[in-house]
Amino acid sequence: xxxxxxxxxxxxxxxxxxxxxxxxxxxxxxxxxxxxxxxxxxxxxxxxxxxxxxxxxxxxxxxxxxxxxxxxxxxxxxxxxxxxxxxxxxxxxxxxxxxxxxxxxxxxxxxxxxxxxxxxxxxxxxxxxxxxxxxxxxxxxxxxxxxxxxxxxxxxxxxxxxxxxxxxxxxxxxxxxxxxxxxxxxxxxxxxxxxxxxxxxxxxxxxxxx
Amino acid sequence: xxxxxxxxxxxxxxxxxxxxxxxxxxxxxxxxxxxxxxxxxxxxxxxxxxxxxxxxxxxxxxxxxxxxxxxxxxxxxxxxxxxxxxxxxxxxxxxxxxxxxxxxxxxxxxxxxxxxxxxxxxxxxxxxxxxxxxxxxxxxxxxxxxxxxxxxxxxxxxxxxxxxxxxxxxxxxxxxxxxxxxxxxxxxxxxxxxxxxxxxxxxxxx
Numbered sequence: 001x002x003x004x005x006x007x008x009x010x011x012x013x014x015x016x017x018x019x020x021x022x023x024x025x026x027x028x029x030x031x032x033x034x035x036x037x038x039x040x041x042x043x044x045x046x047x048x049x050x051x052x053x054x055x056x057x058x059x060x061x062x063x064x065x066x067x068x069x070x071x072x073x074x075x076x077x078x079x080x081x082x083x084x085x086x087x088x089x090x091x092x093x094x095x096x097x098x099x100x101x102x103x104x105x106x107x108x109x110x111x112x113x114x115x116x117x118x119x120x121x122x123x124x125x126x127x128x129x130x131x132x133x134x135x136x137x138x139x140x141x142x143x144x145x146x147x148x149x150x151x152x153x154x155x156x157x158x159x160x161x162x163x164x165x166x167x168x169x170x171x172x173x174x175x176x177x178x179x180x181x182x183x184x185x186x187x188x189x190x191x192x193x194x195x196x197x198x199x200x201x202x203x204x205x206x207x208x209x210x
Numbered sequence: 211x212x213x214x215x216x217x218x219x220x221x222x223x224x225x226x227x228x229x230x231x232x233x234x235x236x237x238x239x240x241x242x243x244x245x246x247x248x249x250x251x252x253x254x255x256x257x258x259x260x261x262x263x264x265x266x267x268x269x270x271x272x273x274x275x276x277x278x279x280x281x282x283x284x285x286x287x288x289x290x291x292x293x294x295x296x297x298x299x300x301x302x303x304x305x306x307x308x309x310x311x312x313x314x315x316x317x318x319x320x321x322x323x324x325x326x327x328x329x330x331x332x333x334x335x336x337x338x339x340x341x342x343x344x345x346x347x348x349x350x351x352x353x354x355x356x357x358x359x360x361x362x363x364x365x366x367x368x369x370x371x372x373x374x375x376x377x378x379x380x381x382x383x384x385x386x387x388x389x390x391x392x393x394x395x396x397x398x399x400x401x402x403x404x405x406x407x408x409x410x411x412x413x414x415x416x
Contacts, residue, residue, distance in 0.1 A: 025231030026243020027279035049281040054229045085217040170224030
């Protein structure tokens, strides 16, 4: 039995690529790793650790606001070969009014429709949980068979130079080759609210180059 | 075979992973996820020593206790705690495990080495306490502590260095409260300096 985490993640003879694992446990968000929350619309965006079982971190916004948490534009992940694993959910009194996007993105801002990213998307006007990809030429929303909800799911997103996939709870749900990102990227958690407040709650986020 | 992700080392993607964290206590300073809940000018200093981890030091009649500042993502009665532990003082009361409140024994589940007693103990509490005295004598060596809290099966099991402790199982007063990992050290009978080291802590809901 190997005693090395390195050896369990990397085949013999290979050099490990960039990876980050965030378990979102403790008194405070690790501000050596994560930047300050960026207010995209309004000023109510906040980030805090939850005091509840399986609570993780909460990125919240008040009505009609949106905000993002990322790495302050330190971008170490390769848009041609990388992936993420996240356990996250949308919490709101009305799932049609809260939106969580979690994944990997170029800009630490609200550029989504013409931004470079790959993420999951749950909530708001889209009734299905989806894979969201984007580049300067536009965005692509690839819907899954899962209806938007407020439950935790495991999401695994992978991207290479020709396609992107999203596996939800272990089932490959979404594949696209449209509007793939063209720039280096950073992990992010984004939340947007419609007419009522909402939050993106995340207990785990891992991002890695492949 | 290499795992594709750290996640998949412990969970298949078909399982939505519950809260799970680990801490290596390596670096220049203690990670800010930990908060001082002590009194009497305690210190929490990274050890400049092979396998040193972090050292908690209490002084006088005070105590050194570190936790998550009551951010409690774990179910005290349905989670597993793993920690390395070394007590260093002749007169000492030192603990490691889960607590609802870092400075209260109520609604906790933790291992105790108390120089006022001969053997290692498992203490658990849901408002009412249970003390389980193992047959393992207290000592000053590094030891791995594993506490498997399993309210669903009405048991809490304490393993030491990979072996279920003899008389190390509790079956009463298992908490249903939220909890956080807590390490604590203070004197046992006469006020004075005590130190406790740890270089690993892991907790996960089950």
